[in-house]
Amino acid sequence: MQSIFLILSFFPLMNVVSKAVLSHNKVTIKKRRYLTMYDHYYERLAYFRSGAKDPVDVLFLGDSLTERYDLESYFPTLKTCNRGIDGDTPLGLLERLDDSLIPAKTVVLLIGVNDLSSVESVYPLLLDQMKKRCEKSSILVLSILPLEGSYAHDNPKVIQANSFIASLCKEEQLPFLDIHDRFYGEAQELDSRYSIDGCHLTAEGYELLTRLIAPEIEGSLRRR
Numbered sequence: 001m002q003s004i005f006l007i008l009s010f011f012p013l014m015n016v017v018s019k020a021v022l023s024h025n026k027v028t029i030k031k032r033r034y035l036t037m038y039d040h041y042y043e044r045l046a047y048f049r050s051g052a053k054d055p056v057d058v059l060f061l062g063d064s065l066t067e068r069y070d071l072e073s074y075f076p077t078l079k080t081c082n083r084g085i086d087g088d089t090p091l092g093l094l095e096r097l098d099d100s101l102i103p104a105k106t107v108v109l110l111i112g113v114n115d116l117s118s119v120e121s122v123y124p125l126l127l128d129q130m131k132k133r134c135e136k137s138s139i140l141v142l143s144i145l146p147l148e149g150s151y152a153h154d155n156p157k158v159i160q161a162n163s164f165i166a167s168l169c170k171e172e173q174l175p176f177l178d179i180h181d182r183f184y185g186e187a188q189e190l191d192s193r194y195s196i197d198g199c200h201l202t203a204e205g206y207e208l209l210t211r212l213i214a215p216e217i218e219g220s221l222r223r224r
Contacts, residue, residue, distance in 0.1 A: 037087050044085045048099045056081045058217055059104035059137070062111045063088040064200060065145070074210040078217075089115035090122040097129055106220045107134050108213065110142040112161055113199070116154060119161040127172050138220040141169050142213065143180040148190035149198035155189065175220075179212045 044067075057078040060066050066084025083100040085092070093100070093111055101107075107130065112119050130139055143162045146155055162180055169176035183205070185191030190198065194205030201209065 041085055041087065041092075045096060045099055048083060048096075053102045055079075055103035055105075057105050057221060059102060059107045060084060061093060061100060061107060061109050063114055065113075066110055068200065069206060069209075074206060075214070075217075078221075087114055090118050090126050091115065094122060094126045094129060097126075097133065101133055104134070104137050105224050106138045106140060106217055108140045108142065108217065110144075112144045112165070113147070113154075113158065116144075116157040116161050120164050123165055123168055127168060127174065131172065131174070138224065139174050140213070140216055140220060141165060141174055141176045143176070143178045145183050145201075146180055146188075146190040147199055148185070148192060148195050151198040152189045175216065177213060177216055179209070182208065182212060 057080060058071075058075065059081045060069065060071060060083060062084040064084065064086040066082060067086050069082065069084065071080040071082050081102055081104065085096075088111065090111055109130070112123070127139075127141070143165065144158050146152075146158060158180070162178065166176050166178060183190055183194055185193070194202055194208060196202050
């Protein structure tokens with residue numbers, strides 16, 4: 001009877017241990033993902049610091065939407081530079097601005113979706129510093145794109161952030177290109193044709209983005 005009791009009493013203990021292991025594994029996976037993104041961030045910064053600083057036609061600043069933008073394919077006739085970092089925020093870009101800027105005729109900015117709550121506090125500082133450090137460049141600010149699916153609950157915040165950025169650009173006398181609505185689908189969310197996961201763009205999404213901003217970039221370059 002004592003053996004049976006020991007065996008039976010062992011099962012709850014196994015259950016507790018199993019739950020603890022599962023919990024530990026979940027934390028470990030989350031931590032590993034965080035460290036992977038953290039490592040990637042600083043790998044990109046190291047690349048920026050060691051990379052060439054030769055003048056370019058267009059410098060792109062932003063987050064993953066920018067980093068994943070195959071600029072050489074979409075702008076084959078222009079000399080471009082990609083300074084996007086996956087997961088970045090307006091504050092992150094502000095803090096790495098010195099490492100990201102190189103001489104450019106035009107600077108294109110697309111950032112904010114990863115921390116919409118910081119747009120109103122950080123964007124004024126970011127644009128102010130960009131104007132001071134890019135005196136010889138034209139600056140083109142793009143609106144934040146809509147979201148889809150599990151991210152769609154943030155769409156009202158996206159609209160509010162874009163309204164703020166538009167007003168700020170008017171005050172700062174900077175060009176603001178509102179492309180937000182052009183990415184809408186029937187459900188007033190990011191059109192599924194343009195998105196791989198509700199946030200990041202498909203090839204078709206990047207084709208649309210290029211069609212929308214190329215005329216503005218070409219006009220900016222002609223005016224110089």
